[in-house]
Structures are given as structure tokens and as C-alpha cells.
Amino acid sequence: MTIFDIFEETYIALKSNKIRTGLTMLGIVIGISSVIAMTAIGQGAQASIASSIQSIGSNLVLVTPGAQRGQGFQVSSGRGTARTLTQGDADAIIKEVTLAKAVSPEISGRYQVTSKGKNTNTSIIGTNSSYLGVRNVEISEGSFITDQNLKSLSKVAVIGPTARDDLFGQGANVVGETIKIKNIVFKIIGVTKAKGGTGFGSQDDMIFIPLTTAQRFLAGDAYVTTISVQANNPESMTEIQDQIKVLLLDRHNISDPTQADFSTLNQADIVATASSVTGIFTVLLSAVAGISLVVGGIGIMNMMLTTVTERTREIGLRKAIGAKRKDINLQFLIEAVVLTFIGGVVGVVFGWAISFAVNYFGIIQTSVSLSSIFLAFGVSTGIGIIFGYYPARRASRLHPIEALRYE
Amino acid sequence: MIEIKNITKTFSQGNENTFQALQGVSFAINDGEFVAIMGPSGSGKSTLMHILGALDSPTLGSYFLDGKDVSKLTDDELADIRKNKIGFVFQSFNLLSRSTVLRNVMLPLVYAGIDRDERKLRAEKALISAGLEETHFKHLSNQLSGGQIQRVAIARALVNNPTLILADEPTGNLDTKTGEIVLGTFQKLNKELGRTIILITHERDVAEHAERIITIRDGLIVEDSKIHERRIITSIQENKTIQTHP
Numbered sequence A: 001m002t003i004f005d006i007f008e009e010t011y012i013a014l015k016s017n018k019i020r021t022g023l024t025m026l027g028i029v030i031g032i033s034s035v036i037a038m039t040a041i042g043q044g045a046q047a048s049i050a051s052s053i054q055s056i057g058s059n060l061v062l063v064t065p066g067a068q069r070g071q072g073f074q075v076s077s078g079r080g081t082a083r084t085l086t087q088g089d090a091d092a093i094i095k096e097v098t099l100a101k102a103v104s105p106e107i108s109g110r111y112q113v114t115s116k117g118k119n120t121n122t123s124i125i126g127t128n129s130s131y132l133g134v135r136n137v138e139i140s141e142g143s144f145i146t147d148q149n150l151k152s153l154s155k156v157a158v159i160g161p162t163a164r165d166d167l168f169g170q171g172a173n174v175v176g177e178t179i180k181i182k183n184i185v186f187k188i189i190g191v192t193k194a195k196g197g198t199g200f201g202s203q204d205d206m207i208f209i210p211l212t213t214a215q216r217f218l219a220g221d222a223y224v225t226t227i228s229v230q231a232n233n234p235e236s237m238t239e240i241q242d243q244i245k246v247l248l249l250d251r252h253n254i255s256d257p258t259q260a261d262f263s264t265l266n267q268a269d270i271v272a273t274a275s276s277v278t279g280i281f282t283v284l285l286s287a288v289a290g291i292s293l294v295v296g297g298i299g300i301m302n303m304m305l306t307t308v309t310e311r312t313r314e315i316g317l318r319k320a321i322g323a324k325r326k327d328i329n330l331q332f333l334i335e336a337v338v339l340t341f342i343g344g345v346v347g348v349v350f351g352w353a354i355s356f357a358v359n360y361f362g363i364i365q366t367s368v369s370l371s372s373i374f375l376a377f378g379v380s381t382g383i384g385i386i387f388g389y390y391p392a393r394r395a396s397r398l399h400p401i402e403a404l405r406y407e
Numbered sequence B: 001m002i003e004i005k006n007i008t009k010t011f012s013q014g015n016e017n018t019f020q021a022l023q024g025v026s027f028a029i030n031d032g033e034f035v036a037i038m039g040p041s042g043s044g045k046s047t048l049m050h051i052l053g054a055l056d057s058p059t060l061g062s063y064f065l066d067g068k069d070v071s072k073l074t075d076d077e078l079a080d081i082r083k084n085k086i087g088f089v090f091q092s093f094n095l096l097s098r099s100t101v102l103r104n105v106m107l108p109l110v111y112a113g114i115d116r117d118e119r120k121l122r123a124e125k126a127l128i129s130a131g132l133e134e135t136h137f138k139h140l141s142n143q144l145s146g147g148q149i150q151r152v153a154i155a156r157a158l159v160n161n162p163t164l165i166l167a168d169e170p171t172g173n174l175d176t177k178t179g180e181i182v183l184g185t186f187q188k189l190n191k192e193l194g195r196t197i198i199l200i201t202h203e204r205d206v207a208e209h210a211e212r213i214i215t216i217r218d219g220l221i222v223e224d225s226k227i228h229e230r231r232i233i234t235s236i237q238e239n240k241t242i243q244t245h246p
């Protein structure tokens, strides 16, 4: 008996009981499609969280004042948090931490901003020219703050699109216009590109001014609120983080690292923490889907046992005309596997459609991975073998005469 | 080629009841013989056929087929013997109702590992020699009349070119004329191709087509006679009226 003969038998057998075949397959279809859809949604959530973390910059180590608070991360330290990081610290990092690609100290605070009668309360970031590269900010009009601006304490500002819309109206051409921050006149020299509001405080509703200007005219001191250090590659981040720790502990005369008055935050850690959370979420979803797959498998076993009972006489006849145990065994096993495999194929298509729909309606950015599709085929075939094994074995062990006498 | 000695077959019927369908049957059948096994209903004919056809094992006794002790073989070894040497026509035919006539007849060839093209040719040949019209070849077997089913069952038994053909009431559903054709087919297979044929029947008319008649009753052989000598044996037995054929 060739494999082709077996498939032919399977085709005839499955075709002759279409409704039962379809219903049994449905169990597998539901199981597989929910596994596919759930992992896609889980991985989509993971990817979207990771990408929003990446949008604050790439390969960043953030140094903020105040003690480390466990695994969490502070988003923006406004005024009022510990003032322990100074311009000197930033300069030292620039000088000593040679692995760093760029360093951008910043001082931030919320101020009242006015322009021609309109006013808004927004974040003012005092920073240097490196900020652009470090924080992935792009300029859509004009230019960003230059080193020259810092040296000469220029009263120039680069405005985010949301802040611009609030102050000048939607899409207004503002380069060359002036705004007043804390009653000091600043000339707008550029507008940043919209990034879209991500979970980390909209970067579009900000106004950037030279760091030195901010220190002199707004804050009145030389403290900084964040130092962003960019590494060349993800591998060097930990080393940079360690170097900064050693350097700042030394500069602040602290010998016990647990008493540090600043904290360093590695972007990779943030991503790892977030993805471990979404990872658990994915596993939970998939586990529920997996249970439905097992239920589907039990449906297969049930159907195969019924089939074997119904076809007892047929099995008896096959044995009578020379079929061996392995012939019968293989025939029923393949019947079960074909059933689950087709269920698997349909399930993959269905699962794909579900995750496509989720994507299409903008609920979450999903991605069906190739590996989950291969896994689905493997799993559905495996289920056929596992749940088809016992019925097939039972069929193969029937005694020909007893089987032929079966009514 | 066939030699059985003291075969018994005991069935357990429920708790402690046992029923001895065969109570010590012995005979030998040579290659190329055409033997009828005759007896009333329930006498154990089908049971004996199942044992002779390596479908079932005797409870006690020995069965040598071509010099090999068949009563001790495993399931799969028996399957090999059935596949290579034996063709069955069952009392209840046992066709696969979901399959076409042709597929039913090809089935033994599938398990014998014959390739597809040849299967079809041989199945068609067997069907024609069993007397089924070609128009029915593509029909499902549940679309056939009782007599047509019987001819398909016979074709299936012949298709493997078995050396031993076992037929359980092969003419039960046929009218006299078709019955004669089928029996003629068996005679031809026996005479021209030297096949050994064991024909089971309860009708003397049918049994007369064989060269030898073994009569069993209640699981025991009561008579074993060759056609040409039967008259002598009958004359010895008093209260039996046997129709003789010329």
C-alpha cells in the first residue's frame, strides 16, 4: 500500500461524512487560529511598546538626579526633584566617558509662554546641539540650536509643532517670529518634526532653547535635570552606564553606591522590563488558545473512535484480504493527521485574518511571525498523531472475524 | 497442501457458556481439488472456512498449509498468507459500500503492492470472468443488486490469483442460471488453472459441481466422498436419499 493509496482512502473517508469532518476540523481551526491571532496580538503589543520606547532615542543611558527607584523609570523630572546634577557633571561625562557617542545635558521646566496675545503653559527644554541626534528629534523648518548659540547665550528657540499650533495657529510659518518665555523675548529659529504622541509625554509640545540661556535666565543656577548619553551600539551601553556611575560617585564624593544621589537608566533595561511584561501577557493569551487546541484534539480523538467503530466491518474486510496491522494503523493515523493538518491550514488563514483585522481597525499593530505559522503546522500535525494514535491502534488490533461479524 | 487434524473451535458465549462449533475435524485436501463443504445451517461451515482461510485460529488441533503450521502464526504472518495464497467470497460479501465496484475488486491488489495500472487491468479481467457487465464497474457497490454484489465479491476473490479459493455460499443470491455461470467459473478456474477451490453450501445441487463433498453436521464430519465413489458410500448408508448427477 503506497502513501498515495492511503491518501486516496483518507479522501474518500473524510468526504463521505462531510459534516462530521467539518465540525471536528472546526475545533482545530478555532484552536490554531486563536493561537496565531493571540501570539500576533501579544507580539504586536510588545513591538509597539518597544518602538515607543525607542522613539525617545536610541542606545540611550539617562542620568537623572535623585536616588534610584527600583526598576521603574522616571519620565521627566520637573523642578522640585533633587538638584544634584550639575553642568560640571555633564562636562565631566563628555570628557571622561569616551565610549559615548554624544552627550546631551538638559534642563527642563514648565513655563508660561506667550506670543501676540496667545499663551500656553509648556515644557521648556534647555539643551545643546547633540540633543537632536541623541533624542531622535528632526527639524522640519529652520535649524536647531548650535554650539555657537550656547556660547553666546542666544535667546533663540526651536518650537515643537503642537506648541506652535497652540501659539500661532495650525501650521503657521513661525521661523523668525518671537515668543516670550517668563517675559523674556526669544526668536524662533526652527520647528521640529511631529513625532506623534507616544506614552512618554508628547515631544511635540516642547520648546527648545540653548542650555546656557536656560540656566542663566530661567533657572538661575547650573543644575541640569537629565543627562542623555548615547552609546554607539547596544553592547557598550552597560559599560557606559558603569563608567558614569563610577565617575559621578567620585565627583559627588560618595563611596557607597547604594547611597548615590543620581540614577542611571539604561534604555535596554526599560525595553527589557516592558517586554517581559508584554511577554507574560503573550504567554497567557497563547495558553488560553492552547487549551482550546487541546479541546479540538479531543474532538479529533472522539471522531476517530466513532469512525473506527462505524467501520469495524470495513477494517475486518481489509484485514481478511491481507492488510497488516501497520496498514490499518497508518490509514487511520493519516486520516487523523490530514484532518488536523487541514484544520491547521484553515486556522492559520483565519488567525491571520483576525490579526489583520485587529491591525486594520488600528486596535494594535500586530505581526504574524513566520515561526508561529510553522509552529501551528507542527502543532496541528502533532495533535493529529497524538489524538489519532489510540483510535488507529485500536483499529489495527481488531480481530478480522470478530470485526466482520460486527453489526 | 491442506491438512487439518482434530480441529476444534470453541466460542465463549457470555459468562460461562461455551459452544463448540467444531468438535474435532480432520481431513486433507490436495492441490487442485474442488471440494464442497456441505451441511445444514449452524453446522460450523463458516467457522471451518475461517480457519482454513487463516482468518481465525483453531482452539485445538493443527493446520498445515503447504507444509507450514498455520495454527501458530502471528496476526501479521496470517495476513501475509491471506494476501498471497487465499481468495475469499464471504457469506455476507462485505463490499465497501462507499467505494466503486472497481475499487472494491482492486483492494486486495492494493495490499499486495501491485502498481496502479496493473490493478485496474486485473480487476477488470476478474470482474469479466465473474460475469459482471462492464456498465457496472464505476457504480458504488450499494447501487447493485444482490446477484451483482455476489459477482463483485467473487471477482475480488479471484483478482489476486490465489491458489486457494474459499467461497461461502457464493450462489446464495443468484438465480439458477447465473448460479450455473458462477459455478462454471469456479470449475474453469479449477480445471484450467489448477486452483484449489473450497465451496461452502447447504444445497446439494451446488455441491454436486465439486469433485468431492465433505458433509459436516454439528461440528463433525459425517461424510467425505469423491463424486465417482459417492454412490457406493451412499448405498451403504441407509436413510439418505442423494440425488445423483450424471
Ligand SMILES: Nc1ncnc2c1ncn2[C@@H]1O[C@H](COP(=O)(O)OP(=O)(O)OP(=O)(O)O)[C@@H](O)[C@H]1O
Residues within 6 Å of the ligand: A405, B011, B012, B013, B019, B021, B039, B040, B041, B042, B043, B044, B045, B046, B047, B048, B091, B202
Ligand atoms: N463468534 C461466535 N461466537 C459465538 N458463537 C459462534 C460464533 N461464530 C459462530 N458461532 C456459532 O457456531 C455455530 C456454527 O456457526 P457457523 O457460522 O460456522 O455456521 P454455518 O454452518 O456457516 O451456518 P450457515 O449455513 O447458516 O451459514 C453456530 O451455532 C453459531 O451460533
Ligand SMILES: [Mg+2]
Residues within 6 Å of the ligand: B045, B046, B047, B091, B168
Ligand atoms: Mg455460514
